[in-house]
Structures are given as C-alpha cells and as structure tokens.
Amino acid sequence: MRLTLASASPRRRELLAQIGVTPDAIMPADIDETPQRGEQPRPYALRLAREKAAAVDVPGLVLAADTVVSVGRRILGKPTDADEAARFLTLLGGRRHRVMTGIALRRADGFVSAKTVETSVKFKRLSAAELNAYIDSGEWQGKAGGYAIQGIGAAFVPWISGSYTNVVGLPLTEVAGLLNAAGYPLSYQGIAA
Secondary structure, three states, X not given: OOEEEOOOOHHHHHHHHHOOOOOOEEOOOOOOOOOOOOOOHHHHHHHHHHHHHHHOOOOOEEEEEEEEEEEOOEEEOOOOOHHHHHHHHHHHOOEEEXXXXXXXXXXXXXXXXXXXXXXXXXXXXXXHHHHHHHHHHOOOOOOHHHOOOOOHHHHHOOEEXXXXXXXXXXXXXXXXXXXXXXXXXXXXXXOOO
C-alpha cells in the first residue's frame, strides 16, 4: 500500500521512521495557510491538515499534518523574522500554551480520517541573554511558535502534559492508529530499541 507524506518537514519523516514508516513519496501540499477571520486554533489546525491531504492528488494513502502553537485564541505561526520570533518567545515566557496538530489521512477512495491532538506546554521566562542566544542560533526558523522542543528549545520547557511527539510536529500514537485503521501495515521489526 503506497503512502505519500504531504509535508516537506524532515522532523515528520524522522518521527515516522521511529515507528518503522517510510513514505513512498514526499509531496508538500501547496495551500493558503492564512487563518480565516475568527478561526480558533484547533479547527484551524484540523482544516489545514484536511486541505493538505486533499491537495495532494496521488493514488494510495496521503498523510498530512499541521502544527499550531496558541496562547489563548492567538495563533502563533512560523515567525517571519528574528523580531517576530523574539516577540513570540517573550509572549510564551512564564506561561502555558497549547500545541495542536491536525492530522488527516486520505484513503485511495477519497475518505479522510482526521483528528486533532493537543498538548499543554509550559515555557520558562527567558533572560535577555537566553533570548538573544536562541535567536542567534536560528533554530526558531520554520518552527511554529518560534521554538523547537527537540533542540535547544528543550532547555526552556520545564513541563508538558500530553504527547511529546505532537510538540515536535506529529503525534505518533494517533498517526499509527489512523494508519492501522486504513490497513497500512505497520511493522516494528528492524527498529533499534
């Protein structure tokens, strides 16, 4: 059974590899990711995942995902520059925020299974030196909310409640469940423990 990942994210490919899944193809979906007026973070993440799955027109299964960081109703996307990243990190400092990933799996018959996974994350308040060093590292680039929990950003997260892999960008338990339900053969053989 053919599986296409509708994402260019190397993190998502690495996460899938952890459960023994290697997509047959990588085809990033080209959609407008602008939030609709008044759109809440959870429905936004799910809508984007569904739209990405629909945008990749290939036979077999198509797996798509979109990860959103939110503070209350405010959606923090990928910072466009260092100043915006610094604003995001300052906003996150000393408080809890939510990381939501919408995942969608489109079957060959067009049926789409989709769900949203939410994780609560506490981010520490950064000193000016920590903030400047993190911005200088460049790790914030291309990351929702402006940080990477799987990298240097781990030093700033004292607490999470929920799926760690969701915060990285793909909730593996739920993805494995969708793949199993669609009949995709998951084999954990050959995975180093």
